[in-house]
Amino acid sequence: MTYLGVPPKGRRRTDLVIAGVLLVVGGLASGLSRERQSRVEAIVRGTALYPFLQIHRASAERMQIAARASRLQAERDSLVQVASRYRVLAGQALALRSDAGLDSLRLGSVSAAEVYPGRPRVGDPNVFVLQGAGLGDLDFPVGVFTGAGLVGVARGPYGRGVRGEFWTHTDFRVSVITEGLETGEGGIRGMVRPTRREDEQPVLLLDGAPFQTDIPPGTVLVTTGIAGVYPPGIPVGTVRALADSEAGWMKSYIVEPAVRPEDAGVVLVWQRPDLPEIFFPDPEGTGADSLSDLVNEPDSATALAPGP
Amino acid sequence: MRSGGRWVVIGALLLLHFGFHPMWTRWTVGPDLLAGGVLLGSLLLRAGQAAILGFVLGLLEASMALGPLGPTMLVLATAGFAGAWLRDIFYSDSGRFVPIFLFLGVWILQIVLTSIAGNPVPSSLVLLWGPGSAALTTLVCWALERFVEVFLE
Incomplete structure (x- = not known):
């Protein structure tokens, strides 16, 4: 009996056991x-x-x-x-x-990949899956971009592909510098993160711009390449308007992104070059003169973690 | 309608859902054929079996949409179980039961699935898109049932 009427009591117990098992498995998942x-x-x-x-x-x-x-x-x-x-x-x-x-x-190389975005409403539209050849030996996290600009960041392997996050993801951050707007120090730097107002498309927000300097609308922001996650010089967006002044010493700007997630069909995944052996001065007189020496010296105050 | 015919309808709903997945999710108001398939399946199966059906379809849906795996499986399994349980309580020979059951079930599922995916649940979804989507789903299910009845039964 499956269609009409009431099932026998033994079957009811079986149904409840099945539901309980599924609840446990679902909870574990x-x-x-x-x-x-x-x-x-x-x-x-x-x-x-x-x-x-x-x-x-x-x-x-x-x-x-x-x-x-x-x-x-x-x-x-x-x-x-x-x-x-x-x-x-x-x-x-x-x-x-x-x-x-x-x-x-050392500029590294790129691999082309196809983007499969998460679905809006029922899924997470801020994440994506990449499929393509040459994605096997990536050192995560690593930048994802198109010819038009930065798309997001690849976070880790996903079967034979790669999973990542668009710039719309709340965890996204990128260090940027203004292009073509020279100051005494060679350009205005800041950190860009996503922001979203209700019922509006997400945009980017430039944080940490110095208060005494104005960034005119239309200024292009590009990646600095600091930390080695993103290659330097990739367009991130264009300054649209001043958003806020923070504590009287910093400004925030609304930035129109260079690439919207829905426009990213085929992307390039950066394969960062091998980092060269970095030599440091020896201010402490420890005798350590290279990165590997410093990493192997746990008590040293200047020890750095390996990797980007 | 015979249960064999209804299984054909469920199969067609699921094929259409996964085959045209990008299209359904792009529309603000579109039929939720997965929910329709789970709810129609719950009318044919025992509660435990309907829960398994919902659980498996939840796994497929979360993998396709890159949504939250566990919550999606749990919600659809619960929908299947609850659907079969409600059928045992309320089912009558009335032809109105299935459309009303589908309409209310899809509406509730839309709201729950959107909220567990971490996306905002605006009042327009609750009051406008949800009922619209539920009505469209009911319409598609009804049309498919009539089609199967006329041509296959």
Whole structure:
């Protein structure tokens, strides 16, 4: 009997036992860390949901192919312009570094990947999954961007792909510097984080800009590359307006993001270069003269954690 | 409607839901075919079986939407269990029961699933999008049932 009427009492007990077991399993699943949840999701996406995801991919490509082609053409044209402008500068920089006896610049490389965003309402639209070749040996966290600007950050492996967060995620932070707005110290620096007003699209907020300096609307903010998570010089957004003055000594600005999550179909994942051996002066007279020496010296006040 | 025909409807609902997932979630008011499938399934299964159905579909939904895994599984399992339990209490031969059951069930599920995903639950969702989505879901289920009745039964 399944359709009408009341089930026998023995079956009721079985149903309650099943419900209890599911409650326990569901409770355990709720307590899983994000990494473990990602592993389970990746298995499900790679098996039961695989045909559906292939359909989504194929239909998205089919629908966007014309728009993507014209966008890529425009992006290519602007990149050619930028590359031709900086080719001379790059040559000069190499020559100067060579004269100074420095190594060549370590810029790292990039891998292209497709973005599968979390769904709005029922899922988390601030996270994404990346699929693509060459994502195996990443050193997380690492920046994700397009030709137009910064998209977010890759946080960890996700099956054969990578999971990450868009700039709209509450945990997102990036250190930026103004481009083309020179001050005595070479540009205004600050920290950018997402902000969202009710019923409005999320935007970015530049925090920590010095009070005595104004950043005019339209100024482009690019990554500084500090901490090695994001490559330097990637556009983050454009200053839109002054948001707030904090405690009379700092200002905040509303920043229009360079890339909105819905516009990020194919992205580039940065593969940061191997860090060179860093040498430090020896102010304490400990005899430690390199990063590895300092790390191996636990009592040293200047010891640094390895890695970016 | 025969239970075999209703299983065909549930299968079609789930295929449509997962096959066109990006489209359904892009619309502010769209049919929630997953909720429709779970609730229709709960009319055919025992409470424990309906809970298992909801649990498995919750796992698929959370993996597809990158939502919270455990809460989604728990909510859909609870929906299945509660649906089967309510059917035992309220079910009558009245043709109005299934549409009302679907409408109210989908409305409540929409609100709960949105809130557990950590997204804001505005009053417009509760009063406007929720009922709209529930009405659309009921309409799609009704249309599919009629289609199966006419062409397959």
